[in-house]
Amino acid sequence: MVNNGVLQLVQYLLRRIVTIILALWLIVTLTFMIMHSVPGGPFASEKKLPDVIKRNLEDRYHLNDPLSKQYINYLNNLIHFDLGPSFRYEYRTVNDIIKTGFPVSAILGALAIAFALVVGLLAGIISALRQNRWQDYLAMVLATLSFSVPIFILSGLLMYFFAYKLQILPSAMWGTWQQAILPTLALAALPTAFIARLMRSSMLEVLQQDYIKTARAKGLSERVIVLRHGVRNAVLPVVTYLGFLVTDVLMGSFVVESIFAIPGLGMWYVNSILNRDYTVILGVTIFFSAFLMLMNFFVDLTYVVIDPRIKLVDRKDV
Amino acid sequence: MSMEISPQMFKRLEHDGQPAEETLCPSVGYRQNVWLRLKQNKLAMTGIIIIVLLALLALVGPHLSAHSYEEQDLLMVNQPPGGSYWFGTDALGRDLFARVWYGARISLTIGLLTSVICMVIGVLYGGISGYLGGRVDEIMMRFVEVIYSIPFLLYVILLMVLLEPGLKSIFIALGIVYWQNMARIVRGQVLVLKEQEYIYAARLLGAGTWRILLRHLIPNTMGPIIVSMTLLVPEAIFTEAFLSFLGLGVSAPMASWGVLASDGIQGLRNYPWQLFFPALFISITMLAFNFVGDGLRDALDPRLRR
Numbered sequence: 114m115v116n117n118g119v120l121q122l123v124q125y126l127l128r129r130i131v132t133i134i135l136a137l138w139l140i141v142t143l144t145f146m147i148m149h150s151v152p153g154g155p156f157a158s159e160k161k162l163p164d165v166i167k168r169n170l171e172d173r174y175h176l177n178d179p180l181s182k183q184y185i186n187y188l189n190n191l192i193h194f195d196l197g198p199s200f201r202y203e204y205r206t207v208n209d210i211i212k213t214g215f216p217v218s219a220i221l222g223a224l225a226i227a228f229a230l231v232v233g234l235l236a237g238i239i240s241a242l243r244q245n246r247w248q249d250y251l252a253m254v255l256a257t258l259s260f261s262v263p264i265f266i267l268s269g270l271l272m273y274f275f276a277y278k279l280q281i282l283p284s285a286m287w288g289t290w291q292q293a294i295l296p297t298l299a300l301a302a303l304p305t306a307f308i309a310r311l312m313r314s315s316m317l318e319v320l321q322q323d324y325i326k327t328a329r330a331k332g333l334s335e336r337v338i339v340l341r342h343g344v345r346n347a348v349l350p351v352v353t354y355l356g357f358l359v360t361d362v363l364m365g366s367f368v369v370e371s372i373f374a375i376p377g378l379g380m381w382y383v384n385s386i387l388n389r390d391y392t393v394i395l396g397v398t399i400f401f402s403a404f405l406m407l408m409n410f411f412v413d414l415t416y417v418v419i420d421p422r423i424k425l426v427d428r429k430d431v
Numbered sequence: 432m433s434m435e436i437s438p439q440m441f442k443r444l445e446h447d448g449q450p451a452e453e454t455l456c457p458s459v460g461y462r463q464n465v466w467l468r469l470k471q472n473k474l475a476m477t478g479i480i481i482i483v484l485l486a487l488l489a490l491v492g493p494h495l496s497a498h499s500y501e502e503q504d505l506l507m508v509n510q511p512p513g514g515s516y517w518f519g520t521d522a523l524g525r526d527l528f529a530r531v532w533y534g535a536r537i538s539l540t541i542g543l544l545t546s547v548i549c550m551v552i553g554v555l556y557g558g559i560s561g562y563l564g565g566r567v568d569e570i571m572m573r574f575v576e577v578i579y580s581i582p583f584l585l586y587v588i589l590l591m592v593l594l595e596p597g598l599k600s601i602f603i604a605l606g607i608v609y610w611q612n613m614a615r616i617v618r619g620q621v622l623v624l625k626e627q628e629y630i631y632a633a634r635l636l637g638a639g640t641w642r643i644l645l646r647h648l649i650p651n652t653m654g655p656i657i658v659s660m661t662l663l664v665p666e667a668i669f670t671e672a673f674l675s676f677l678g679l680g681v682s683a684p685m686a687s688w689g690v691l692a693s694d695g696i697q698g699l700r701n702y703p704w705q706l707f708f709p710a711l712f713i714s715i716t717m718l719a720f721n722f723v724g725d726g727l728r729d730a731l732d733p734r735l736r737r
Contacts, residue, residue: 136581269692269695386578394588401585405582406582
């Protein structure tokens with residue numbers, strides 16, 4: 114006989130995979146439609162191109178084929194991971210841009226996520242254990258403040274105080290560990306605050322449970338009670354936030370990389386928006402969407418494996 | 432054999448002039464109750480006062496200054512705060528005080544209107560989905576699920592690249608991102624409420640779907656809707672600021688706080704006040720709305736309170 118739990122898991126996975134494929138198709142089609150509703154076409158610019166050159170360019174990129182043929186062509190290229198050339202930079206394809214930019218962004222993102230998890234979890238646990246004492250108030254005031262400052266303002270303020278006023282940290286560029294400190298802090302602030310608040314409320318709830326009383330009654334040491342029985346159960350809601358965490362960090366990276374002049378994919382993306390470099394905007398958007406959906410899928414998998422009882426928590430519930 | 436109930440079994444009592452039962456405290460309705468609880472929440476009340484003050488300043492602020500928000504004075508470029516320029520001037524010699532309060536109008540309008548737009552769409556979508564139930568509900572919610580799994584901010588960016596820059600595009604874009612959450616909340620509430628007796632009673636009396644939805648179900652879901660509307664305001668202001676940073680906000684000479692702050696970033700090294708003033712008011716607004724939202728949630732559902 115097939116185990117009922119396994120069957121449910123498989124059903125859930127299939128449902129998720131179908132959703133992802135549907136969403137990806139929607140994204141790709143939407144992108145295609147957007148691409149073709151660009152006013153004046155992608156070659157319209159301030160400088161008017163001679164008609165012959167324009168026609169040649171359009172022929173080169175098959176813009177004069179019937180739409181259905183273009184659509185199939187486009188899907189075919191995507192299946193082969195070909196996102197096409199940039200319209201602004203010669204000799205550069207969207208794939209090149211992703212290849213050079215993404216590793217930088219990935220390192221910055223990983224640093225920020227690591228910081229957010231370590232500091233956020235610690236702050237949450239400590240404020241739950243010291244509820245209504247100064248440690249709790251300090252952590253929660255800091256968390257509330259991080260919630261109310263948009264990331265580009267926070268980046269600006271950090272840069273102003275630490276790089277310009279105190280002059281103890283570099284204000285821009287990428288390569289040394291000093292250069293990574295400010296961007297990581299700016300990028301990690303919001304997720305850290307969120308994790309701290311989530312962990313605090315979840316930990317407070319767990320500490321009131323009967324099994325904690327049982328553990329106390331058995332005479333277990335406080336360390337074992339907090340770590341093995343408290344934290345392990347309280348951390349589950351935080352796992353459900355990880356998918357949003359990746360999204361938050363990715364969106365934040367656009368801003369942080371632009372302000373601190375870090376040559377990651379986020380900065381490229383923002384530049385391509387400012388330059389209206391349509392193929393790069395669209396290609397990178399598709400890349401980001403697929404990446405985020407995959408990450409979310411992995412996060413979901415993780416917590417289904419960790420705890421089958423877990424329910425999907427909406428971030429607004431916190 | 433059944434027992435007969437006869438009048439002899441009852442004795443008539445003399446009325447002693449006292450009321451048979453009495454309510455000692457004045458009866459308090461649901462809304463009053465919520466208001467009473469909210470009044471006790473200091474943070475929430477501070478938030479309300481701040482929001483009222485900000486709204487007043489947004490109305491009169493631009494007129495308090497001797498300069499208009501769009502008046503350029505190229506001899507007074509990048510002046511520090513002082514003189515007739517209380518918050519200093521920007522790179523084109525425009526008065527920051529007037530611009531900050533003008534920006535407050537735009538930012539607060541964006542926050543409030545987005546929240547209303549999402550409320551209308553979400554209530555209709557979620558209400559219909561939850562009330563009709565069955566297959567319709569399944570299809571409608573699957574659609575929301577698919578949309579929800581797409582990182583929609585990316586698509587808002589795309590949309591903004593294509594649409595004419597301006598307030599209307601921002602409303603369209605923000606409306607698209609934020610309605611789904613409202614739809615989910617309303618649907619969840621309606622699913623629970625529609626099984627209640629008073630709905631059966633209404634249906635028995637011949638009320639149609641629309642009447643039940645609009646007169647009976649939605650008014651009773653107002654609590655959670657108002658809470659999420661309050662929390663949506665700062666989120667919309669936040670997102671608009673993010674879009675402004677990408678150069679996709681309202682266009683000059685109009686200015687939201689987001690536009691002002693991202694302009695301020697450019698001259699940060701030498702003219703920090705150009706960032707500080709808009710940054711200060713964005714943050715205060717975020718705090719105020721979040722306090723009120725949290726306070727309302729506690730006041731509407733005291734069981735949630737810890």
